[in-house]
Amino acid sequence: MSTIHASLNLIDQQPAGCERIEKMLEASAYWRPDATHQLSSCDHACRMARASLINTRQSRLESVHRDSSGNMITANARLDNRDELAGQLEIPANELEQHADGMLILLAYKRWGEACPKQLLGDFAFVIYDAVQDKVFAARDHFGVKVLFYTRTESEWLLSNEHNAFFTSGAVKKVIKESWLVQQLWALRSNRFESPVNGIETLPAAHSITLDRTGNASISRYWDLEERDDWNGWDDASLIDELKRRFEQAVRSRLNSEYPLASELSEGIDSNGITGFAARALGEEPLYTLSYGCIELDDDNRHIWEATYQDIYEMQAMHANIQPIWRKQEKNNSLTLQQQTLNRHAGVPMPVKDGAHISYGRLAAKKGVRTLLSGWGGDHCVSTYGDFYESELLNQGKFITLHRLLREKRARGRSGKPAKAWAGLLLKHAIPPLFRSLMRRKRGLVDGQHHLAHSHPLKRIHVERYQLMQKQQEFLKQYERYSVKAHHQRELFDVGVEPRLVESELCSRIYRIEYRYPMLDVRLVELAYNMPSHLKVYQGIERYMYRKILEGVTTERIRWRVKADVQHPRYDHIDNNNRSESRESIKDQTDDSALVRDYLDLDGSKQAKARRLQKGIELLLEIEEQRQSGEMEITKAS
Known part of the structure; x- marks a missing residue:
């Protein structure tokens, strides 16, 4: 793990x-x-820097590298295909x-030029200065595990994966985009991470960018998840064996x-698979585990x-080398304190949806850990439920197979009566608008988003100015899919994998921790994506192909049970330190806040979820505090 920085002066500008x-x-x-480390190009047009966390042998060799042609690189990279x-x-x-990973990437650039990211596997963000062509070339890994920001000022291009670097350098002012702010308050889902600040851009995952000294920028996508016929003719057993090998x-x-x-x-089976295989591979070396809030079980919380x-x-x-990390229940509102810590180091408020990113980093760091494995992204493809296989079979005219699947899912408790399932499926395909309308009556994402739209206290002027209702409807419309592969595309690229990855990177960096995601291994995902749908939900058993490869690494109960049998924590009984503030407390906090009154109608917010409302208010109060000190502004849409 490292933070990387680069500047490229525009033509006719002083270095x-x-x-x-x-x-x-x-x-x-x-x-x-x-x-x-720091390094300048021979003509001082480009300068690069790197701050390193050493966690591997190769990372001890990392620096800002320069080759014999004068090309330079600063990289935050962990390559899987070094050999x-x-x-x-x-x-x-x-x-x-x-050879450090950064030097390998520079050699790859010398060999393949701007096509070099296609040759790389792993997690990476890097910036290369091409001394011959007098330009900067940068790229980010396939799913966005490593982040990279950039901006253009009047005199230069700046790139960094440290958000606050744009402010400490004095190059960018803290001007919050109102469009970003209202989307945060509204909790509108996004498929990519967006900086809160006007002028700071995020390079999309699986993209590269070329910046020249005339001020021009060119962005291109170098990879996409595609259908492949590499495994045509393989039988089911061979495919599952290959899935296990790649996993x-x-x-x-x-x-x-x-x-x-x-x-x-x-x-869950995602984290169990990763932890089980990792424990096996490590032999006698310890593997620490972090579960939920890592609250140690005692008589006071046993019921939870x-x-x-x-x-x-x-x-x-099952694994002698697993060493769980537990802690005592904290009495303070740790999530709020952790959010404030991240905001301070990011330079601006940057809301995190899952506080585990920060708390896990803190607990793991106390054990000397610098690498944390996560199962995030598994059910998006590799351990898929096989959702929308029914639509796929209907489109293919395989009605007997479809009816058998509906009966098998019913027997497993994963579907309603076949006749009702048939009716819903036919309605979805024949009259999509009516189907969407009926879905609002069911508990789930569609119903939740509909409730949000009609209960949120965000004032209507902001909802209308930024067309939030229309954006929400577009999101829900594209949420419908008609094949298993289309579902993978949605989950991996359309509903927000990348924002979660960026949040994890920024939060864990505070505690000198690097997150790694086996479920987002490119070759593993490419195989899983192209596996036949009947292996993803086999005889009504969802996530079948992934369950098959877990024999011996987790318990049989975890391996084969249905989701309804999962024993979730009884959060209803968790004490008030982990619950949202009461509405009376919310009102006390906001009586004197002009910014809260500008954006929220608290008198009409009785149906809004208190925790979501509390997070929105905390965001507004922090922005207001910095506005009053002159550190921050808000820019409205033109």
């Missing part, structure tokens, strides 16, 4: 000198880097260990660390956690 890049580096001081690259680049096997390799390739490792572990923890205890007992 910014070392001060700009040094001030960008200052933004990383909070996480106490193990080393920092393959070495062969393609004709690097002798006995010399590969002397195990995805886990193993993410265990490279000179420090202890930790893994998220719930009672005991049933949930039982599954986790049984899984942990």
Whole structure:
């Protein structure tokens, strides 16, 4: 893990000198880097810097690298295909260990030019200065595990994966986009991470960008998830064996660390698979696990956690080297404090939807951990439920197979009566608007979004100005899919995988932790995407192909049970320290806030969820405090 910074002066502009890049580096001081490096191009048109966290042997070799042609690179990278690259680049096997990942990427650029990201596997964000063509080329990994921001000022291009670097450098003012603010308050879903600040852009996942000194920028996509026929003719058993091989390799390739490792572990099959395979691969080396809030079970909370923890205890007992991390219940509102910590280091408010990113980093760091495995992204493709297989069969005219599937899902408790399921399916295909209308009456995402639209206290002027109702309807319309592969595309790219990854990176960096995601291994995802749909929901058993590969690494109960049997924590009984503030408390906080009154109608918010309302108010109050001190502004839509 590292933070990277680069500046490229525009033509006819005076070089910014070392001060700009040094001030960008200052933004990383909070996480106490193990080393920092700076380098300038020969003509001083480009300057680069890097703040390093050492967690692997290769990371000890990382720096801002320069080759014999004067090309430079600063990279935050963890490559999975080092051996393959070495062969393609004709690097002798006995010399590969002397090459950091950043240097391999620079050599790949020299060989393939702007096509080099297509040759890379792993998690990466990098910036290259091409001394011959006098331009900057940068890229980000396939799913967006590593983030990269950029901006253009009057005199230069700036790039960094440290959001606050744009402010510590003095290059960008803290001007919050009102469009971003109202979408945060409204909780409108987004498929990509967006900086709150006007002028700071986020390079999309699986994209590269070329910046020249005339001020021009060119962005292109270098990878997409596509249908492939590589496995045509393979039987079911061979396909599942290949899935297991690739999954195990995805886990193993993410265990490279000179420090202890930790893994998220719930009672779900995604985290169980990763933790189980990792524990096996590590042998006698310890693997720490983090579960839910890591609250230690005692007599005061037994009614909340005991049933949930039982599954986790049984899984942990299968692997002698698993060492669970537990802590005492905290009396303060830790999520609020953690959110404030992130905001301070990001330079602006940056709401996090899942506080586990921060709390896990803090707990793991106390054990000396610098690498944390996560099962996030699994059910988006690799451990898919096989949703929309029914629509796929209907479109293919396979009515007998479809009816059998509906009966099998009914027997497993995953569907209603076949006749009712048929009626809903036919209505979905024949009259989509009527189907969407009926879906509002069911508890679920559609109903929840509909309720949000009609109960949220955001004032109507903002809802109308930014067309939030229309955007929500567009989101719900594209949410419908008619095949399993279309569902994978939706889950991976359309409903917000990337924002969660960025949140995790920014939060864990505070505690010198790097997140790694085996479920987002490119070769694993490409295979899972192209596996036949009948293996994804086989004889009514959802997530079948993934369940098959978990034999011996988790309990049989976890491996085969239905979701309805999962024992979730009884949050209704969790004490008030972990509940949202009362509405009376909310009113007390906001009586004197002009900004809250500008955006929210609290008198009409009785149906809004208190926790969501509280988070929105905390966001507005923090912005208001910085506005009053002159540090921050809000810009409205033109």
